[in-house]
Amino acid sequence: MANISLEMDRDGSGVMVDEFAFIDAKHNRCRGFKTLTLWTYHQVLRKLVSSAIMEVDEENTKNCYKFNPFGFIVGDNHANWCSIRDIYGVHTLERAVSCEFHYKQSVQRNSRKVSEKSNEFICLANALLHAETINQFNAACEQMETFFKINNIKELHKW
Known part of the structure; x- marks a missing residue:
């Protein structure tokens, strides 16, 4: 999982340098917690793969590990947008898109x-x-x- 995330560094030369990171939370997996998952499309495997999973009590800026993907796809939870802005800077929101x-x-x-x-x-x-x-x-x-x-x-x- 760590290698997948490293391959996504937009300033690097990995095979996944052009891929978006999709951040989503599942609210019914573990009582009292949300399961945050980071997904991406893996070009070689030709499928969606998970590169990070963690249980959190709430979605907030403290739950993000700083890495540098090509872009972010986020759900409609306002905390996701705020996290990207607070951790990476307001300019990074230009690389973020909403999940349809x-x-x-x-x-x-x-x-x-x-x-x-x-x-x-x-x-x-x-x-x-x-x-x-x-x-x-x-x-x-x-x-x-x-x-x-x-x-x-x-x-x-x-x-």
Whole structure:
């Protein structure tokens, strides 16, 4: 597992220098703990492999070991994004992307908070997901912010 992580160093010459690190937490494996797992696609083995696993009482910045992958794929847990920012610096967030599965899961979960406007919220969230240019993304962000303001939805503004 350690060798896989070392091969992922974006400044190195390993075979996995261009691979993303996918960080995810499982909440039902061990009572009272979360299981943090670091996954990556291994080009030689042609499959997803786990390069680190640990049990933690909460997801926070103390749970990260500093290594330097090409990029990060993270779920919708805010702690993951904060950890990357706090440990590696705000500039590293440019190399981080959201997991599409977890994003869609979050959209569905949060659409229940605006039940009468859930279809509109889902449509706006999908526009964010499928934006192909920075201009499309910024326009979708503005539409989402307007949606929150017009409908006075404060609990989702942070989302």
